[in-house]
Amino acid sequence: MDFIDKTKPIREGEEVDVSKIEAFLKDAIPGLDGPMEISQFPGGHSNLTYLIKVGGRELVFRRPPFGRKAKTAHDMGREYRVLKALRPFFPYCPNPLAYTEDESIIGSPFYVMERIKGIILRRELPRGLSYTPGEARQLCENVIDVHVELHKVDYRKAGLEHFGKPEGYVRRQVEGWSERYRQARTPDAPESEDVMAWLKEKMPGDSGLVSIIHNDYRFDNIVLDPDNPLKVIGVLDWEMATLGDPLMDLGSSMPYWVDAGDPEEAKAISLVPTTNMPGAMKRMEVVQRYAEKMNLSIGHIDFYYCFGMFRLAVIAQQIYYRFYHGQTKDQRLGMMIIAVNVLDTQCKRLIQSSRL
DSSP, X not given: OOOSOOXXXXXXXXXXXXXXXXXXXXXXXXXXXXXXXXXXXXXXXSSEEEEEXXXXXXXXXXXXXXXXXXXTSOOHHHHHHHHHHHTTTOTTSOOEEEEEOOTTTTXXXXXXXXXXXXXXXXXXXXXXXXXXXXXXXXXXXXXXXHHHHHHTSOTTTTTOTTSSOOTXXXXXXXXXXXXXXXXXXXXXXXXXXXXXXXXXXXXXXXXXXXXXXXXXXXXXXXXXXXXXXXXXXXXXXOTTOEEEXXXXXXXXXXXXXXXXXXXXXXXXXXXXXXXXXXXXXXXXXXXXXXXXHHTOOOXXXXXXXXXXXXXXXXXXXXXXXXXXXXXXXOGGGGGHXXXXXXXXXXXXXXXXXXXX
16 A cells, blocks of 8 residues: 655645756756656745655655745755755755755745655554554654654764854743744734743753754654554754754654643644554653663753644744635635634643643
8 A cells, every 4th residue: 555645736835846946956966857747745833845846756845935034044055055954964864955045036046856755654643554553652763763863963974063153052042932932922822921031040051962953853754664564764854953062852753752641631632643552652751761872961851842732832823823814725724823822721720730
């Protein structure tokens, strides 16, 4: 049975000029020949991702979303460059093929990469695909171990020592995401000032480790081998990657590991299959395996988890802002305000129970 990720017709309002893209690609990529077809991957809520078929080749085309964008987000050139530098050291990266800043082509910069053809797990497993409890646990361990592998890459050898500013990373993240939330907040969103104050008060110093961090590491950014659905063959969506504290990257991943015992509203907004796979590792088991592999202390894990949930709420709010102000017709984005409220509630519950 074919479990490989499928595309759909392009959403209204997110169409691109196929003829101009075709002319650019055939000039930029040697040997690209034949008629071009383009469709859209339905997942994702930020950068837009399309599938391009030319002859026998399959390429993935990435462009920023339409409408207002966060000042430092959706940098196509940055995403392209990190893939180019990192791929020789972390083979799970897609192979980037072409990039342009010429906005006369489609109205924004964009880049194209080779498609990693495989299985992507979302909230509901593909029909016909199942895991035994033992396989589900093994899959979780494999996903965690690839995250550790990323954090152990020698960023200097990859030429990425100037890719971010590690010193003071934790403080900048807390302050930066707090300010982004205030700027993107709409009248129907929670104030979250108490959450932001707690994060500022409880933030630890930098852990002393510096890693290349993905900043959106979760199941639906992982590509699995079609012949072995336990094996990770790709990691997608590098738009928020940077150089920083790996524990902050772990914290950003934690909200996606939704446990069966979590509140129903948390399970309702889950984007990944952890509650639908008996045997999947629980959130704290993930943390413990990661900490053992990295030889790190997890004494401040409540802070990192709370930060991860708050950060995810900010991202959801930024996306919802575009819908609220009529900058997109994608009706999925109107539901983002629900996620913002649920995550705000989850942060407050954690704060109340935390011993920090």
